[in-house]
Amino acid sequence: xxxxxxxxxxxxxxxxxxxxxxxxxxxxxxxxxxxxxxxxxxxxxxxxxxxxxxxxxxxxxxxxxxxxxxxxxxxxxxxxxxxxxxxxxxxxxxxxxxxxxxxxxxxxxxxxxxxxxxxxxxxxxxxxxxxxxxxxxxxxxxxxxxxxxxxxxxxxxxxxxxxxxxxxxxxxxxxxxxxxxxxxxxxxxxxxxxxxxxxxxxxxxxxxxxxxxxxxxxxxxxxxxxxxxxxxxxxxxxxxxxxxxxxxxx
Ligand code: ADP
Ligand code: MG
Numbered sequence: 001x002x003x004x005x006x007x008x009x010x011x012x013x014x015x016x017x018x019x020x021x022x023x024x025x026x027x028x029x030x031x032x033x034x035x036x037x038x039x040x041x042x043x044x045x046x047x048x049x050x051x052x053x054x055x056x057x058x059x060x061x062x063x064x065x066x067x068x069x070x071x072x073x074x075x076x077x078x079x080x081x082x083x084x085x086x087x088x089x090x091x092x093x094x095x096x097x098x099x100x101x102x103x104x105x106x107x108x109x110x111x112x113x114x115x116x117x118x119x120x121x122x123x124x125x126x127x128x129x130x131x132x133x134x135x136x137x138x139x140x141x142x143x144x145x146x147x148x149x150x151x152x153x154x155x156x157x158x159x160x161x162x163x164x165x166x167x168x169x170x171x172x173x174x175x176x177x178x179x180x181x182x183x184x185x186x187x188x189x190x191x192x193x194x195x196x197x198x199x200x201x202x203x204x205x206x207x208x209x210x211x212x213x214x215x216x217x218x219x220x221x222x223x224x225x226x227x228x229x230x231x232x233x234x235x236x237x238x239x240x241x242x243x244x245x246x247x248x249x250x
Contacts, residue, residue, distance in 0.1 A: 001026040001198045002047060002167060007056035008221075009042060013228040016042050018222040020056070024167075027196040030227075031209040035245060036220035040202045043219070044169045047200070048089040049082050059164050060089060085091040087115055090160035096152040098144040104155045105130060107139040112162050123162075134188050150181030157188055168192070170201040186212075206250055210234055218242045 002024040016039050026032050032040045041092040045051040047058055049066035058065045058072075065085055067074040077085075079190050098107050108127035112118040118126075134154040143204045144152050153173055162170055170189070174182040186208050193199060193212050203209060209216050210230045217227040218237070225239050234250070 001028070001061055002200070003059045005057045007046065007053050007058060009046060009051060009053050016222050017053070018045070020224060022217065023225065024198060024200060026198055027214070029193045029199045029201065029213045030215045030217060031201045031203050031213040031244070032217050032219055033203070033206075033209065038219040039222040041171050041220055044091065044171050044200060044202060047167070047169055048086045048091060052076070060085070087111075087163055089177060089191045090161055090163055090165035090168045091186045092153070092156050092168060092170045092173050094176045096144070096149070098152055098155055098158045098159070100144050103141050103143055104136060104147065107144075107155055108159045108162050111159065116163070126162060127158070130161050131155070134158045135184070149183055150184045153177065153185045154188055157185075157192075167198040167200065170199065170203070172202050172204070174203070174205060204249060206234065218245065220245070
């Protein structure tokens with residue numbers, strides 16, 4: 001579903017992603033772990049072309065992201081086509097990024113109505129279903145400021161689902177939450193995983209990574225240092241650097 005082929009990215013002189021090769025299968029849930037600054041967010045942002053890669057390629061469901069090939073050259077796609085690709089690649093952020101002046105229901109309806117041009121009534125019916133699915137049937141008319149962090153993040157996940165995404169990218173979805181609110185968001189993510197959604201999840205929640213993810217990739221210095229089944233990476237890492245990181249976070 002997602003293929004990174006020799007992906008490299010620099011910020012100025014700083015190499016941030018170095019020769020990333022990774023294939024995420026349909027229905028697979030993969031978590032990215034690693035120290036701050038190792039390139040995890042940048043890797044996710046490249047998948048929907050929020051960052052431009054310098055070399056290599058990323059494909060999602062067979063579509064080359066951000067570019068079209070002309071002979072040996074790659075030309076950046078026009079903004080309209082990039083927007084079309086992004087519409088099916090959802091991203092969920094640490095800080096929810098909801099529209100503050102819209103209710104939960106309106107937040108979930110926004111993109112289907114304005115991007116996909118679905119009739120309002122249909123979008124509303126879908127939004128009601130999605131908010132019910134994430135356990136918020138009684139909060140549909142609340143504005144974000146009247147919701148807890150965990151509830152806001154669940155609205156953000158419902159909003160992501162409203163676009164019927166091929167993949168969902170989560171960047172530290174629970175890092176801004178009070179500890180007692182983390183579980184309700186992870187429960188929703190667990191439900192999506194068991195429903196077969198393809199997900200890449202940057203997280204510090206090692207128990208979630210162990211129980212829900214099919215594979216864990218450990219990043220450091222812009223490289224995927226190791227990638228494997230949770231038990232392999234967490235319990236018997238092949239590399240000393242992975243071991244050192246895990247001893248700090250577990
Ligand atoms: P992580 O998510 O693993 O903490 P990031 O992908 O955010 O790491 O960052 C990787 C590296 O790229 C860091 O050294 C960071 O300072 C740098 N970086 C990230 N975004 C930018 C940017 N827009 N401009 C310059 N450097 C950046
Ligand atoms: Mg980050």
